[in-house]
Amino acid sequence: MATDTPSGAAPSEDAIREALATVNDPEIHRPITELGMVKSVDIAADGAVAVVVYLTVSGCPMRETITRTVREAVEQVEGVTSVAVELDVMSDEQRKELASSLRGGTAEREVPFAQPGSLTRVYAVASGKGGVGKSSVTVNLAAAMAADGLKVGVVDADIYGHSVPRMLGADGKPTQVENMIMPPSANGVKVISIGMFTPGNAPVVWRGPMLHRALQQFLADVYWGDLDVLLLDLPPGTGDIAISVAQLVPNAEILVVTTPQQAAAEVAERAGSIAVQTHQKIVGVVENMSGLPCPHCDEMVDVFGTGGGERVAEGLTRTTGAQVPVLGAIPIDVRLREGGDEGKPVVLTDPDSPAGAAIRSIAGKLGGRQRGLSGMSLGITPRNKF
């Protein structure tokens, strides 16, 4: 504790508040002073400081973290001899005010990413059929972009087959401030999933309108902050959710994941064609499970055939009239599967493995677009510019 001021004088309130401004709320990631969370600061003549901090909700899971970080920050101030931190809980009125300030001028129910001037790139990851590795690709792209310094969020919109939190290692639960939901984060990625709201592994048996509402809530009621990139993991196929995405975030660009098999390729192409009907851009195609590097020699074993990515990209180029590129091919890699099972994305645990390197390269292309073009509105960005 910094107790030795030259005059032995107690610290000023400004100095204490300056120190408190360095404490971020652990979920909202903004200074507690900006969020109206400092109720009072009392400074005794002997340098003993008492701070009362508002929690957003009683029983806030972050209470201990907040108490500790406040104490640590205040202890650093010259002249402080002791620190007492007390907690109080915001009133309904204060919570409403906070929720509305977090919306940053966006009206309730509005999707911030769909507003003119939004600088967040939204990529909807789609596939024609299940099991092609769409969720694995989403999670690893997100982790790779976050590791590159971008602010990334993932919406697990695969309502029936939600697997993103497990693959990302996100075992935290969302908390709520009024009608704003604070998403947990893992590996630097904020994530929300229907799986966080259902007990255990209970199946979700919703029909179209409820799916639409869930997606709208994920996009409008979750506090994402300023994201560079938002990835949406769509359910396989061309169902209700794909249409909801087109309505809620028309500027979302579609990333199609396929395997090298002809059959998979045909379905993926159909999924892409829907995007054309909904006037969404197709940012590119990723071929997953693209050969298995032989563990005994340098050969690639084409377990699922070859050329699916190219065929899908050519088909989409024909359908859309715009060049749709293949952004990369990800080989079969047992480390990718293991990483998914353990919640440790392979791009972080084994970034130079064949699959890790392939995904990082794709993430670099998608993330690089965001960096290079931030400042331009999504609507006027040249399509397929790599």
Ligand SMILES: Nc1ncnc2c1ncn2[C@@H]1O[C@H](COP(=O)(O)OP(=O)(O)OP(=O)(O)O)[C@@H](O)[C@H]1O
């Ligand atoms: N390149 C790869 N190498 C090895 N295993 C992979 C690869 N890609 C995906 N997998 C594995 O294949 C399985 C299916 O992948 P994933 O769940 O990502 O597919 P999906 O298309 O999202 O499926 P669904 O549509 O059913 O949600 C997972 O066990 C995953 O770990």
